[in-house]
Amino acid sequence: MGASSPKKVNSRHAELSEEIERHNRLYYVENSPALSDAEFDRLFDELLELEEKYPELKSAASPSQRVGAPASNKFSSARHRLRMLSLQKVSNANEFAEFDRRVREGLYGKENSENKAIEYHVEPKLDGLAVELVYRKGILDVGSTRGDGAIGENITANLKTLGSIPLALPSNTAKRWPYLEVRGEVYMRLSDFRALNKKLAEDGSAGLANPRNGAAGSLRQLDSRISAARPLRFIAYAALSDDPNFAGEFHSQSQSLKFLAENGFPINDHSRSVAGIDGVSQSFQSLEKERGSLDYEIDGMVIKVNSFTDQQRLGVISRAPRWAVAWKFPAEEAQTTVENIEFSVGRTGVVTPVAVLAPVRVGGVTVTNASLHNEDILRTLDVRIGDVVIVRRAGDVIPEVREVIFDKRKDKARPVRYPKNCPSCKRPLSRAEGEAAQRCLNPACPEQLVGRIFHFASKGGMDIDGLGEKLARQFVERGFVTTAADLFYLNKEQLLELDLMADKRADNLLAALETSKSRPLPNALYALGIFGVGETAAAGLAEHFRSIAAIMEAGSDELLEVDGIGAGIAESLVSFFAEKENRDTVKRLRSAGVTFACKQRKAESAALAGKTFVITGSLSRPRDYFKALIETHGGKVSSSVSKNTDYLLAGEKAGSKLSKAEKLSVEIIDEEQLEKLIRD
Ligand code: IVH
Numbered sequence: 001m002g003a004s005s006p007k008k009v010n011s012r013h014a015e016l017s018e019e020i021e022r023h024n025r026l027y028y029v030e031n032s033p034a035l036s037d038a039e040f041d042r043l044f045d046e047l048l049e050l051e052e053k054y055p056e057l058k059s060a061a062s063p064s065q066r067v068g069a070p071a072s073n074k075f076s077s078a079r080h081r082l083r084m085l086s087l088q089k090v091s092n093a094n095e096f097a098e099f100d101r102r103v104r105e106g107l108y109g110k111e112n113s114e115n116k117a118i119e120y121h122v123e124p125k126l127d128g129l130a131v132e133l134v135y136r137k138g139i140l141d142v143g144s145t146r147g148d149g150a151i152g153e154n155i156t157a158n159l160k161t162l163g164s165i166p167l168a169l170p171s172n173t174a175k176r177w178p179y180l181e182v183r184g185e186v187y188m189r190l191s192d193f194r195a196l197n198k199k200l201a202e203d204g205s206a207g208l209a210n211p212r213n214g215a216a217g218s219l220r221q222l223d224s225r226i227s228a229a230r231p232l233r234f235i236a237y238a239a240l241s242d243d244p245n246f247a248g249e250f251h252s253q254s255q256s257l258k259f260l261a262e263n264g265f266p267i268n269d270h271s272r273s274v275a276g277i278d279g280v281s282q283s284f285q286s287l288e289k290e291r292g293s294l295d296y297e298i299d300g301m302v303i304k305v306n307s308f309t310d311q312q313r314l315g316v317i318s319r320a321p322r323w324a325v326a327w328k329f330p331a332e333e334a335q336t337t338v339e340n341i342e343f344s345v346g347r348t349g350v351v352t353p354v355a356v357l358a359p360v361r362v363g364g365v366t367v368t369n370a371s372l373h374n375e376d377i378l379r380t381l382d383v384r385i386g387d388v389v390i391v392r393r394a395g396d397v398i399p400e401v402r403e404v405i406f407d408k409r410k411d412k413a414r415p416v417r418y419p420k421n422c423p424s425c426k427r428p429l430s431r432a433e434g435e436a437a438q439r440c441l442n443p444a445c446p447e448q449l450v451g452r453i454f455h456f457a458s459k460g461g462m463d464i465d466g467l468g469e470k471l472a473r474q475f476v477e478r479g480f481v482t483t484a485a486d487l488f489y490l491n492k493e494q495l496l497e498l499d500l501m502a503d504k505r506a507d508n509l510l511a512a513l514e515t516s517k518s519r520p521l522p523n524a525l526y527a528l529g530i531f532g533v534g535e536t537a538a539a540g541l542a543e544h545f546r547s548i549a550a551i552m553e554a555g556s557d558e559l560l561e562v563d564g565i566g567a568g569i570a571e572s573l574v575s576f577f578a579e580k581e582n583r584d585t586v587k588r589l590r591s592a593g594v595t596f597a598c599k600q601r602k603a604e605s606a607a608l609a610g611k612t613f614v615i616t617g618s619l620s621r622p623r624d625y626f627k628a629l630i631e632t633h634g635g636k637v638s639s640s641v642s643k644n645t646d647y648l649l650a651g652e653k654a655g656s657k658l659s660k661a662e663k664l665s666v667e668i669i670d671e672e673q674l675e676k677l678i679r680d
Contacts, residue, residue: 005054013057016047020063021167028164028233029266061139061168065160068224075153075222078144080132081181082240085149086319087302087326093281096303099325100277103305106314106322117276119306121253122283124270125326126235127297128187128215131159135182138174140167145219149319158219161228162186164235166264173263177241182265184236188215189295192231200376201436207376210402211297236265237302252306273306284327291329300328333392333402334367336360338385341372341416345424347451347529349440353378353418355389355401362393370399374436375418384413424448450476452529456484460535461527462516466509474498483585484527488513488592521548521598528586530576532569540564541573543624548586548596552577558639563622601632607678608635612644616658617651619671626674633678641666649674 005013020043027033027040035043044063051057051064058064090096104113130146143159144152159165169180188196188211196214197207208214218230239256240246250256254273261267270290274283284301291298305311305323314322340356353372360367370391372378383389383401388408393399421428422440424447429438440448450472457467464487475481480494490513495506519527525548526538533541544562545551551573559570576582590596613630615623615637626649627637641648641660648654648661648668661668669677 005057009050009054010057013047013050013054016043016050017061017063019043020047024063024066024163025166025264028162029264059139060141063167065157065167066163066228068157068161068226068228075155075220077147077151078132078142078154079151080144080147080149081134081242083149083319084130084132084146084152084183085316085321087324088320089326089328091328091330093277096280096284096325096327097277099303100280103314103323107310117279118310119252119273119275120280121257121273121304121306122271122280122287123237123302123304124268124287124294124298125300125302125328126185126187126268127212127299128185129212129219131155131184131186131219131234133159133165133182133184135169135174135177135180137178138169138171140165153220155219157224158221158227159186159234161224162232162234164233164266169263177243177246179242181240182236182260183238183240184234184265186215186219186232186234187211187296188218188230188232190297191295192233196231197436201434207374207380207436209377209381210400213403234266235268236260237267247308247312251308253304253308253311254306256308280327288329298329299332300326302326332362333390334360334362335388335390335405336367338383338387338389338401341378341383341385343419343423345422345440345445345447345451347448347455348531349442349445349448350437351419351422351429351440353416355383355391357389357391360391362391362399365393367391367393367399370401372401375431375438376436378416378418382415384409384415386410386413422447444482446476449482453481453484453487455529456487456527457516458527461523461529462519463523464509464516465512466505467512471498471509483581483588485585485588485592488517488589488594517593518595518597521546521596524548524589524594524596525551528576528582531572533573537564537569540624542598544627546598548590552583552586561623561639563624601628603634604632605678606634607680608633610634611646612636612638613647613649614638614641614645614657614661614666615649617654619649619651626671629674629678647674647677 020040023033023035023040023043047062048064051062088099090099100118101113103118104116107113107118108116132144132146132152133140134142140156140160142154143156143165144154146152160167168174173180190211193208193211193214200207208217214230215232218227218232221227236257239250239260250259252273257267257271270287272283274280280303287298287301303325305314311321311323316322337358338355339358342354342356343351344354345351352374355370355372357368357370372381372383381401381404383404388405390402390405391399392402418438419429422442422445425440425442425445427440427442427445430441431438442448450469453467453472453475454469456462457464457472467487475487475490478497480490481487490510492506492510495501495509496503520542522535522539522542525542526533526535540562541551541559545554554573556567556570556574559565559573560567608630613635615626619626630637638645641657641664643664645661645664645666648657648666650658650661650668650670658668
């Protein structure tokens with residue numbers, strides 16, 4: 001460290017650096033932060049102040065490197081000591097069995113390979129960017145992209161901004177392995193991606209098309225301060241060294257990952273060793289199931305022969321190792337041509353650009369339309385009519401255009417202009433501040449009504465069999481319905497006027513409408529299409545209030561008590577039911593016979609009969625769990641403490657309700673005492 005900085009300053013700087021890096025690790029690698037953001041910032045500010053005063057303290061491994069540096073002109077190139085390989089691919093169990101056979105025969109010969117179960121290491125294949133980190137004497141020296149496999153770009157300054165990448169290795173590791181390479185993937189979490197896009201829109205900037213483009217674009221910023229502001233993360237999947245003893249010390253992929261984890265690198269928690277084809281197939285299936293609930297995108301599983309000796313014996317063929325393979329999920333991406341770009345009006349008035357595609361099979365279904373999301377993304381992707389694009393369909397989500405293949409763009413490809421007026425009702429569109437969406441604000445807009453009717457009839461809503469978008473549009477165009485309630489007042493003569501409506505189909509539709517009248521409260525509430533009230537929120541509201549009338553009368557405060565209902569949804573509910581038109585719709589639905597039925601809770605006992613409870617503070621389970629528990633034992637739960645309250649069930653951090661209960665001498669109980677009341 002610098003000669004001119006006093007000893008005390010040096011040691012404080014070292015202490016701060018270590019402390020900051022420890023908290024970075026807790027936050028980014030172990031997912032268990034121990035400091036608040038403000039506390040962390042205080043440490044960081046102190047470090048920056050010290051370095052401002054004593055610039056010689058700024059070392060390559062100082063956490064201050066994480067804030068990024070101003071733009072350079074161009075990235076320099078970085079040669080990889082060992083080629084960054086690509087992977088062979090398989091797409092089904094038969095092809096994987098074929099790979100496994102080649103591995104067994106390669107290791108044991110054709111004759112002796114029959115009954116061997118290879119030990120494999122399986123890892124999710126993250127859909128991000130491959131990078132290499134070179135540590136010299138324990139300090140991160142060069143970080144680079146894959147490039148062509150032999151030479152990549154030197155993006156060290158950008159990679160240093162990632163909190164999940166250690167700037168320095170523990171000193172014993174540095175001593176033992178003075179040269180260490182770590183390879184892995186840089187990616188963006190889905191939740192971070194969504195939050196970032198929201199923020200970009202608020203700042204009036206163009207949004208990012210998808211997390212992978214987001215990660216790639218952020219890493220390749222010449223100004224690393226921009227990378228620093230992006231929520232990028234790193235996952236390590238390989239450790240290499242030029243030291244011949246390295247392979248002697250770590251015998252397998254699983255051991256080397258353990259070594260990486262012990263040295264502060266994040267590794268994927270879905271990685272594991274499994275035995276043979278069966279082990280691999282099972283983990284593949286369970287990964288496929290879990291895929292939708294992960295907070296990052298994966299496009300398959302990487303399967304590696306676990307033993308390093310065996311890897312060595314199998315070797316490399318052209319640019320891919322013989323000991324590893326990528327088993328990809330069913331092709332969820334395909335290439336096709338954009339035939340047109342249309343603008344569709346959704347039930348909330350949002351106008352979405354939609355690419356009309358030459359039909360193409362993606363993930364097992366034929367896709368003819370794909371969402372382009374909004375104006376910003378349309379502009380970022382730069383999709384034009386006539387372009388060849390990659391479309392993607394993941395799980396049940398609406399297919400989307402992922403990228404344009406610019407090499408295939410023809411001169412005549414036409415950009416589209418975002419419409420200024422609603423394509424349906426022709427009123428001017430508006431874009432609220434902080435929103436990416438262009439909206440039609442006319443509540444009587446016919447296309448919005450079509451969307452609302454279609455949503456009303458959907459599976460999660462009233463589940464009216466046979467009522468699709470086309471039929472909804474006919475109802476609206478002919479003026480048969482202006483609100484969802486009108487559906488229940490349609491008669492057979494009207495139905496028979498419609499296109500393609502035969503006698504039988506009309507009867508079926510009337511029967512389906514009749515059946516739907518007894519849809520349970522959560523579905524009927526969801527069907528109303530209140531902004532923000534999805535299936536989960538609707539279920540929570542129904543569980544809590546138990547009648548449509550109670551939900552309609554509830555004020556914000558009471559709504560906020562429901563698990564999963566935040567200020568936004570509460571406000572949306574209040575303003576929805578403040579509109580006379582909406583109240584009338586509910587009234588007409590009820591007079592038509594829609595029950596908004598709420599299942600009665602089966603009474604388990606009458607242990608709490610006649611007792612009124614109020615619940616407050618944070619408990620070991622959601623509040624609605626305790627509400628249901630009390631009610632199934634005959635008790636009542638109300639939202640505020642009064643002299644009629646018998647018990648206050650108080651968890652931790654109980655606030656004003658606790659003091660009020662104390663004042664009114666209401667008995668205060670905890671979870672255990674509640675259970676005792678029920679039991680005894
Ligand atoms: S191993 C020789 N492991 O997939 C092994 N790659 O074609 C080469 N990837 O872009 C890579 N997750 O960045 C490996 N757990 C994982 C991976 C992984 C994602 C990416 C990698 C590269 C591509 C390999």
